[in-house]
Amino acid sequence: MAVLQMQRVSICALKKDRKAILEKLQALGVMEMNQIADEEGFEKMDTLNAKMSFEKKAQLTENALGILDVYAPEKKSMLSGLAGKELISQDEFQEVTAKKEDIIDKANTIIAKSKEIAETKANIVKLENRIEALAPWLSLDAPMNYKGTRETSMLLGTMPAGMSEAAVYEKAANECPEVEALDVHIISEDADAVYLAVFCLKKEAEKVEDVLRAAGFARPSQMSNQIPAREKASLEEEIQKLKKEIEVAEEEIKGYASIREELKLVGDYFRLRAEKYEVLGTLPQSQRAFVISGYVAANTVPVLKKAIADRYDCVMDVEELKEEEEPPVVLKNNAFSDSVEGVLESYGLPHKGEFDPTTIMSFFYVFFFGMMLSDAAYGAIIAIACFVVLKKFPRMGKSLRKSIKMFMFCGLSTLVWGVLFGGYFGDVVDVVAKTFFDKDITIKPLWFAPLNNPMKLLIYSMAFGLVHLFVGLGIKGYMLLKDGKVLDFFCDVILWYVFLAGLLLMLIPSDIFASIAQAKIVFPPFVNTLAKALSIIGAVGLLLMSGRESKNPALRLALGAYDIYNITGWLSDVLSYSRLLALGLATGVIASVVNQMGSMFGKGVIGAIGFALVFVVGHALNLAINLLGAYVHTNRLQFVEFFGKFYEGGGKPFEPFESDTKYVDIKEETLS
Numbered sequence: 001m002a003v004l005q006m007q008r009v010s011i012c013a014l015k016k017d018r019k020a021i022l023e024k025l026q027a028l029g030v031m032e033m034n035q036i037a038d039e040e041g042f043e044k045m046d047t048l049n050a051k052m053s054f055e056k057k058a059q060l061t062e063n064a065l066g067i068l069d070v071y072a073p074e075k076k077s078m079l080s081g082l083a084g085k086e087l088i089s090q091d092e093f094q095e096v097t098a099k100k101e102d103i104i105d106k107a108n109t110i111i112a113k114s115k116e117i118a119e120t121k122a123n124i125v126k127l128e129n130r131i132e133a134l135a136p137w138l139s140l141d142a143p144m145n146y147k148g149t150r151e152t153s154m155l156l157g158t159m160p161a162g163m164s165e166a167a168v169y170e171k172a173a174n175e176c177p178e179v180e181a182l183d184v185h186i187i188s189e190d191a192d193a194v195y196l197a198v199f200c201l202k203k204e205a206e207k208v209e210d211v212l213r214a215a216g217f218a219r220p221s222q223m224s225n226q227i228p229a230r231e232k233a234s235l236e237e238e239i240q241k242l243k244k245e246i247e248v249a250e251e252e253i254k255g256y257a258s259i260r261e262e263l264k265l266v267g268d269y270f271r272l273r274a275e276k277y278e279v280l281g282t283l284p285q286s287q288r289a290f291v292i293s294g295y296v297a298a299n300t301v302p303v304l305k306k307a308i309a310d311r312y313d314c315v316m317d318v319e320e321l322k323e324e325e326e327p328p329v330v331l332k333n334n335a336f337s338d339s340v341e342g343v344l345e346s347y348g349l350p351h352k353g354e355f356d357p358t359t360i361m362s363f364f365y366v367f368f369f370g371m372m373l374s375d376a377a378y379g380a381i382i383a384i385a386c387f388v389v390l391k392k393f394p395r396m397g398k399s400l401r402k403s404i405k406m407f408m409f410c411g412l413s414t415l416v417w418g419v420l421f422g423g424y425f426g427d428v429v430d431v432v433a434k435t436f437f438d439k440d441i442t443i444k445p446l447w448f449a450p451l452n453n454p455m456k457l458l459i460y461s462m463a464f465g466l467v468h469l470f471v472g473l474g475i476k477g478y479m480l481l482k483d484g485k486v487l488d489f490f491c492d493v494i495l496w497y498v499f500l501a502g503l504l505l506m507l508i509p510s511d512i513f514a515s516i517a518q519a520k521i522v523f524p525p526f527v528n529t530l531a532k533a534l535s536i537i538g539a540v541g542l543l544l545m546s547g548r549e550s551k552n553p554a555l556r557l558a559l560g561a562y563d564i565y566n567i568t569g570w571l572s573d574v575l576s577y578s579r580l581l582a583l584g585l586a587t588g589v590i591a592s593v594v595n596q597m598g599s600m601f602g603k604g605v606i607g608a609i610g611f612a613l614v615f616v617v618g619h620a621l622n623l624a625i626n627l628l629g630a631y632v633h634t635n636r637l638q639f640v641e642f643f644g645k646f647y648e649g650g651g652k653p654f655e656p657f658e659s660d661t662k663y664v665d666i667k668e669e670t671l672s
Helices: 015-028 048-071 090-097 100-137 165-175 200-216 228-280 298-309 335-345 358-373 376-392 398-419 430-438 456-483 487-507 510-517 523-543 553-565 567-576 578-597 605-645
Strands: 004-014 031-033 086-088 151-160 182-189 193-201 289-297 314-320 664-666
Touching: 004 298, 015 031, 015 228, 015 289, 015 298, 048 100, 048 228, 090 314, 090 664, 100 182, 100 193, 100 228, 151 200, 151 456, 165 182, 165 193, 165 200, 228 314, 228 664, 289 314, 298 314, 335 358, 335 398, 335 605, 358 376, 358 398, 358 456, 358 553, 358 578, 358 605, 376 398, 376 605, 430 578, 430 605, 456 487, 456 510, 456 567, 456 578, 456 605, 487 523, 487 567, 510 605, 523 553, 553 567, 567 605, 578 605
Parallel strands: 086 664
Antiparallel strands: 004 289, 004 314, 031 289, 151 193, 182 193
16 A cells, blocks of 8 residues: 655666666666756767667558458457467577568568559459449440541430430431431430430531530540440459459468568567667767666665666666655555556556555445445356456456456455345346246345345445545545644544534434434434534534635635535535445346246246246346446546545656567567
8 A cells, every 4th residue: 555655766877888778677667767957968869760760660560460460360269368468588589580671571571462452452443443334335336436437427425314316316306407317326224324326427427416415415434445345354354363463462461471470579679679769869878978867666776776786887876856856656555455556547646745545445446346236146257257367367468467356356245245135146046946946945145135125225335435435534634644734634634524423423313314224213312412512513613714724704714614515515425325225226126137037938948948048148238237337336436435535646657668568578688
């Protein structure tokens, strides 16, 4: 339950050791680079071009892998994404990277072949468009650009849909009666146009075309020098030829599937190089020396000294951070609590000097999650599934592993709450016993059944919520005392505890509470007097002290009154915990409905099969829906109600200079 103390470490070393020291730091992954101001006599290298070159090669391998995934997809199981990176030795890594240029050449070939395929496919589309354009003219037994004989001309084109040969003749006779000869042939027609060929004397061709244009005549956009049917056959033959070329190119690409792993390793190699050169460009350097500076967790400084200071001629300076310096944040929690660090990070890491609530939050998180889902069978399924995944995939990503572990603990909590509430796939034991065996068998809850006593669960939900909120207020008090703000602790924490405690003691024996709890609680007279006294003391204290920073008495009282009004916010927060009741009931009710639906098929083989199908599908959906609901609403209780009492967040995550590979982890530090 801590934010690790950070220190600034500066290393001044000889330039001849620069490469080795950078690689050692990258392999250790314990320092976030944050270079000090430039010193006189020190300059920075321009490594931008080199970095971009390495990034370009890494991207090239990625493009080649993407192409292989299209033409020679890798067979993967559904859970392969959980496996994490493959662990290889440094020798294996070196063996592959020694032939990196050859691999890059092959990657270029894969990409070139892919471009060829794309271009060929584009050509096929063009040819298919040409065939489509020829379709209306296929019955024409002359080339489309046929000029006619010595005395005649052919006018080929389209006219508006519905135009008949008679209409064309009539149009020509009316508009150009001097035309001596005209022959109209409709080649084809569709809903959009009529395709026709008009023959006339060459000397009258211009007049005839003008008349036809006035009626909507238009020449084809493409004219071939072959008979359309022959042109189509030729184009189809060309398409088949291009398709063969594509098949050959695809087979060539598939032939490179054997270098998939090598492409991954080489891509990781260039990523490491790009990262190293990015850092190298930030280092102040002289002719013979260079300086590295950055943030390191205090507990890893000895490791850094042993790896760098004891092995190279250098000076290592370790110093505490300045008051105004905001370091990156590294959390350190126990094996149980670190599983919910991702939840905290999604809200915001603690800033400098702020309390890390992860450990306290983790217990409430698992507690509330299990209470919302509250079915022993569902909890067992979740816990066992997560445990198996954790054991089967020991190298999964760090953040994913934390999330899986968190759900395993939440599953165990759900199992416990299910036993307390008597939920095992809802009431499946009762339904099966009654439907198939005509017996009444019930597994009694260890505590009580929420469906039979929802108001009791509501009371406990709000009680647990009140504890949650009081703990949050207590953390605020701890932080104030830690900063030496005793007056703030008294005014902003103690007075609220007094005020709220008094109100609670007044509420519990009231008729309103009795109607909700369905039980009348009577306190001794002195407790009732104490409750009123605490309420008055708390209210007066808040009225007078909440606006203590203001010197204006009227404004001070107004601010105090406004702070007291925030009791409505507390009421709203407490009521928010009724979602523990709502989601717990939803899980049980839906499960019971699923069981009842399954029992509608009756006894016998058909009934058993029907029940099994409804049972599997229904409970799978119920588990999925309520698992999501429990996750979302448990997060909300932490983010809004709990953190709202004390937590700000906004810390910067620790981003060390490390071997951030994509596909493999290397056992030892990488070489150049």
